[in-house]
Amino acid sequence: MTDLSNVSESAPSESKYVCVNCMKPVESLYTEYSKEVIRITECSKCKKIADKYIEYDTVLIFNDLFLQYSAAYRHLLLNTNFESYARIGMLFILADAYNKWILRQTHLQSARVYDLEWHFYEALIKSSLECFTYLLTSYFLSLYIIGKNSKMHPFKFFVGRSVVGFFGNIFVVFSIIWHLHEYESYRLLMKLFIFISQIQVQKTLCPSLTTTMCVIIVMISIAARVGIGFIFSYFISTFSTI
Numbered sequence: 391m392t393d394l395s396n397v398s399e400s401a402p403s404e405s406k407y408v409c410v411n412c413m414k415p416v417e418s419l420y421t422e423y424s425k426e427v428i429r430i431t432e433c434s435k436c437k438k439i440a441d442k443y444i445e446y447d448t449v450l451i452f453n454d455l456f457l458q459y460s461a462a463y464r465h466l467l468l469n470t471n472f473e474s475y476a477r478i479g480m481l482f483i484l485a486d487a488y489n490k491w492i493l494r495q496t497h498l499q500s501a502r503v504y505d506l507e508w509h510f511y512e513a514l515i516k517s518s519l520e521c522f523t524y525l526l527t528s529y530f531l532s533l534y535i536i537g538k539n540s541k542m543h544p545f546k547f548f549v550g551r552s553v554v555g556f557f558g559n560i561f562v563v564f565s566i567i568w569h570l571h572e573y574e575s576y577r578l579l580m581k582l583f584i585f586i587s588q589i590q591v592q593k594t595l596c597p598s599l600t601t602t603m604c605v606i607i608v609m610i611s612i613a614a615r616v617g618i619g620f621i622f623s624y625f626i627s628t629f630s631t632i
């Protein structure tokens with residue numbers, strides 16, 4: 391069972407929490423009468439348990455995130471006080487850089503140790519630039535579309551939680567370990583997985599937008615990410631002598 395002390399006390403909306411089924415704001419996720427007696431809150435709109443994940447083990451929550459359940463994303467992003475988004479963001483960037491580095495090495499016949507190290511730094515800078523470009527584009531695009539009349543999460547809240555959309559990068563590392571990355575079909579599958587995760591995150595953070603609009607925002611943000619990566623690679627290939 392999830393430690394209930396991890397449940398958020400300060401989600402940036404009028405109500406502290408949301409129902410993970412229908413997104414209706416709720417005042418609390420449970421009522422604690424004593425250490426042994428806890429009553430889980432029922433949503434007044436959909437009549438279901440507002441957030442069933444507060445009773446779930448972390449592994450089961452991760453399992454539902456992997457299966458792309460919207461409710462699991464809503465629980466993680468809106469109903470918990472998980473704060474290590476910067477750390478997991480760096481982990482996802484490292485995983486992406488490792489993937490880029492490995493793919494580049496497979497196309498090189500031989501390389502000196504110094505070159506290998508430099509190539510990894512290049513991949514790391516490129517992955518960081520691409521990730522930040524994606525996050526900034528999705529935030530400012532969402533802000534522009536939602537406008538000042540509707541509610542929008544603060545910059546830090548939105549950008550921090552948006553890194554969850556990149557968690558598929560971890561599976562890319564596993565695919566390298568298991569030599570699955572050599573298959574184009576598997577790489578495409580991983581890209582599709584990350585794309586769907588990013589849409590889920592966008593929908594969770596911008597519930598006032600339609601799914602179509604969220605898909606468009608994600609696609610434009612990906613295009614911006616790819617664009618900055620292309621510019622970086624062009625700059626490196628033009629000015630680097632390695």
Ligand SMILES: [Zn+2]
Pocket residue numbers: 409410411412413414433434435436437438440
């Ligand atoms: Zn509900």
